[in-house]
């Protein structure tokens with residue numbers, strides 16, 4: 001298949017490009033480099049030994065997107081393009097709604113006009129809200145989000161579902177990611193956050209390399225075995241392979257399907273700290289601090305549906321995730337910047 005990756009230069013998109021190519025598919029990348037850079041694509045090309053057609057295009061720009069669809073016919077789209085920082089979305093809600101909703105609407109319009117009927121969408125466990133208790137099943141009713149970023153995912157799921165209801169040719173797969181961490185084992189592509197990282201693993205690796213003085217564990221008094229929050233961390237290469245299965249599955253059916261991509265195994269923040277220390281034979285400077293507003297105590301998937309429907313399950317363990325995150329950080333202390 002030929003797959004267009006909207007936002008394909010980003011963290012998950014770049015790993016997915018590698019997995020798709022390894023599985024024998026072709027990829028085309030469209031990205032405005034709002035949170036990424038062309039160097040990520042160059043590294044994917046070096047890893048796979050394949051030249052990837054790529055375009056600096058804002059997915060909201062309908063004419064520019066249409067021109068890419070005309071020039072590069074594709075069978076399927078994976079929609080990664082979005083702004084994703086939870087805290088920033090509270091500060092700049094309009095920018096988040098504008099970018100995330102508009103990219104989705106524009107993609108749907110351009111897909112229809114170019115007779116592309118399959119879309120795989122990057123959704124998030126955040127749409128389950130606080131109302132649902134883990135393990136989280138795809139059959140649960142969506143919950144209430146605590147921030148504009150989460151609401152954009154919630155709304156984009158609704159938009160895509162309504163589009164598929166109206167257009168019986170459309171195949172929509174809503175992938176609900178849990179917590180992607182890790183990097184390609186080569187250490188040449190990985191997560192490259194701008195400024196101070198919001199997410200746990202980049203903060204851990206930047207602390208280990210000395211860019212941050214100390215990791216603050218947000219809350220030690222949750223109702224969990226060690227008092228710190230539980231999450232479902234998944235290796236980004238497992239997640240990428242899940243996308244390969246999802247685009248292949250999208251071809252075989254119509255309508256909407258929702259699939260969790262997680263491991264189904266929760267780990268605490270302190271589990272991550274200790275696993276990182278052990279896997280990489282180092283000591284992390286950390287302290288327990290106050291809770292972060294909006295954090296749920298527990299969030300993990302039931303991962304059965306992905307296994308049944310996609311024939312996919314995560315293969316890599318926490319040690320792999322910690323080793324590969326550190327390998328990327330060590331080889332690229334400043335991310336993709338030289």
Ligand code: NAD
Nearest residue numbers: 007010011012032033034035036058059081082084122124
């Ligand atoms: P990322 O920021 O690394 O990748 C997103 C990419 O989209 C970036 O390359 C960015 O430049 C691009 N982009 C943003 N707006 C665009 C636009 N208007 N036009 C063209 N390109 C645009 O993030 P990621 O971690 O790779 O996440 C990919 C998707 O998965 C996002 O939609 C994110 O919300 C979702 N998601 C991520 C996580 C996570 O923890 N990383 C969890 C759940 C869901």
Ligand code: UFG
Nearest residue numbers: 124125126198199200201203216217218229231269292295
């Ligand atoms: N944490 C710390 N210290 C830090 C950073 C994080 O203790 O410096 C803790 C958090 O409190 C949380 C855990 O580490 O308990 C994971 O936090 P992340 O910020 O890495 O991830 P979240 O689970 O908060 O958020 C992720 C995605 C969001 C998505 C959300 C719900 O990053 O995009 O899952 O699906 F909305």
